[in-house]
Structures are given as C-alpha cells and as structure tokens.
Amino acid sequence: MYALVDAVAFYASAEKVFDPAIRSKPVVVLTNNDGCVCAICPIARRLNIPKFQPYFKVKHLLAKHKVIVRSSNYELYADLSDRMMNVISRFCDKQYIYSIDESFLHFTGFTPLINDWHQYGHLIRRTVWRETKLPVGVGFGSTPTLAKAANHAAKKLKGFNGVAVIDSEQARLRILAAMDVADIWGVGKRLAKKLKQLHINSALDLAKQDPLQMKRLFNVVLARTVDELNGRTCLEWDEVRQDKREIFSTRSFGERLTDPTVLKTALINHCTIVARKLRLQRSLTKRLLLFVASSPHELNAYKKSLVYELPTSSADSCVFANAISEVFAQLYQQNVRFYKCGVGALELSSQQFQQSDLFTPNKNNIKLMKCLDSVNARYGSNTLALASQQQSQAWHMKREFLSPQYTTRWLHLPKISCNL
C-alpha cells in the first residue's frame, strides 16, 4: 500500500500558520519576483482566481475580491515543510519526499496498529494539523499513481473530507470514474486534449485502455500509467525516488541587469547551489550548462548558452566558479537587459565511481566541500561562501508582499502579548 500526503495549497496555507487573522480570508501567493499567482487557498479558489497567470493581469480581480496577496517566503515554507515532513515520517518507516509539500509513504512489511486506512489517514491529518497548523490531504492506493488519484479525490471530490482510500475494486471504480483524465498524474493539458479526442474523458476511461495500444499511439510513460491505474505497480519504490539525471539552478532577476560583474556573480551563486545539490545526492557532473537571457517577451530577445566540459567529473563549487570565470566573456553582451540566468549540471555520475584523468591533476577538494557543507548545515546556508559570490543585493528578488520569516530569523519571532 502507498500513501500520498500533501498540503492543501501549501504556500497559501503556510502564510496562514502564524497569521490567524487571515485564515478565513482569501489568500494567494506569488512566484519569484511577484511574477505569477502560484498558490490559491480554497477560499480564494471559490472566487475563480486563475492559477499561473501574471500578477499584473489579475491584480484588479484580486483587489475587487479583497484577496490577501503575499510574495513567496521560501525561508518560511522550507522550514514549515521540514516540520510537516517530520511529523508525517512518524507514520511509516519508508517516506519519500517528492516535493516541498508532498511525500509518499510505502507500507510494506509493516502494517500500522490501526488496521483501517481511513482512520489512519485521519490520524495523520489530525496530527499534522495539531503540530503544524497545516491542512493536508491523504490518499491511499496500491500503486503510487492510485495513491495520487486518491489524494486528488480526498481534496477535490465531494464527500471525502481530506482522506480517500482505494483498497477495493468499488472504491477504485468510483474514484476513477469521478476524475477527469487531465487530473491523472502524468497527463498534462496537451495529452488530455488528444485523449479526449479519442473519447477518453475520465480516469476510468483511460484505465480501461489497452496499455500496448496506448504505447503505440502515445508513449511508454502513458502505458505505464494505464497499468498503474489498474493496480499493477510500474513505478517501483526505487524508481519513484531515483537520483536526478540533471540538476539546475536558474532564476529571473528582480530588475533587469546590464552590469557584467553582477551577472557573473549571479551565475557563480547558481553554480554553488548546483554543486551543493550534486553533493547531496552524491553525484558528480562532467558538463555544466551555463546560460543568460533577456526577457523572452522582449523584442530582439537575447539568449546565449554554452556547455562547459570539465576535465574530470566534479561537484566542487570552486571548480565550477573557475569554469564560469573562464568563459563568461562568451556569454555576456553589452547593452542587453538581462532578465534571467542559470547553471545546469548535465551527465551526472555517481561519486562512488569517480573516473580520474591520468594527465590532469584532480582539482576536486572533497574535504573542503565537506567542511563547507557541514558549517552551512549548522549555521545557515552561505555562512561560508566563495569570495566570488559577494553577497550582492543587486540581483535579488522582488518581493513586495513578503511576510516575516517567523521561524528562521530572531527579529521576526512572533510576539504574544497577554493581559493579566
């Protein structure tokens, strides 16, 4: 049995945790640089606020309904996510954190004392709410995709109240029949449109298809989804939590940027993030993708990228930073208003099997990186940083409606006053 536990409109719910005054109000959260609406609380959802629309286009609508608008407060969300995942982990020995607000639980060789999945789901919900004040939905199913479907039902379909269980044929048919094919995990807008042309409208319609036929007409991924919807597990636990095959760090700037030094600093910051992520999954990369770009919405948009081939696979921030310095001139161009840049690690390999070069000295300083990681883990990210990262504020995000970092900054600690 698998379970998927995730928060209801996580970012918006997180904003309500330390601000009870807005709990009964419509709340939305914006993406980086206050670009788009990315989280809509259930109360705001009833007002038909569209998701992933540019903020400036829905501004008037939000104002009309007196919607509370917040910038993304990642410091807060990351910390609340940790707390939530911690609580959830107590309910199963195998947890896989799939995203900031979702985790899969895999019950195998272990049955909870409470031998009723409904009750168990509600216990998870109640406990998470009691300890974090975050609302979660829980879905159970015999495959990851069915657990996802149950989770969708738990939160979106009538009569489930936050928990749904697919543990019988009736339950499976009932939930899949009520689900639009577009709401299945792995079926996006594009695929859903094509499926509907073939009169495959509900999740159940898709489940009834022949996997081989789906593979022929579409691809192997969809064939697997069909199998999963029928209770045949294709995404094995190890596959669900496989190592990433590429790792990126990219960001748009709060304001357009023309200064080469600042742009280079931004790139170096991205490369240290990528290096840290690589070390976290014990991977090395042989090739870095570096890119810079002006806004795609601009006339004569500028875009330049290049692949840097490292002499030996690495996850060393210093090696990456040197690579950037070496080729930066090829990326930069005068009079371009830069909007975005990023670094990606391609062609990853395991740290365990490092291939060295007979003729090139290995420049990877594993000890130094280990030290850097442990200091930063203890005292906060970027306590130790490369000199070339120069804590510049110039390219930092625009966050006009930022809430306090209640849990990660002393100055932002919530104050409780009581009158005796």
Next chain:
DNA sequence: TCTGGGGTCCTAGGACCC
C-alpha cells in the same frame, strides 16, 4: 512605466562521420 516561476525529463531533428 513596466511587469510573465522554476525544475526535470524526453524527443525530434540537425550536424557530422563513416
């Protein structure tokens, strides 16, 4: 006045080589 997220994986099609 101007404003449009970030991450990962996959694939079609082009370049190049034999």
Next chain:
DNA sequence: TCTGGGGTCCTAGGACCC
C-alpha cells in the same frame, strides 16, 4: 554527374509537475 544509409552526438524546445 547524380544519388544514397545508418549511427552517434548535440541542442532546442516541448511536456509535465509543483
């Protein structure tokens, strides 16, 4: 003079997810 196959690698862009 004209015509032609198959493999590998690379890249840009698409699809999907949150």
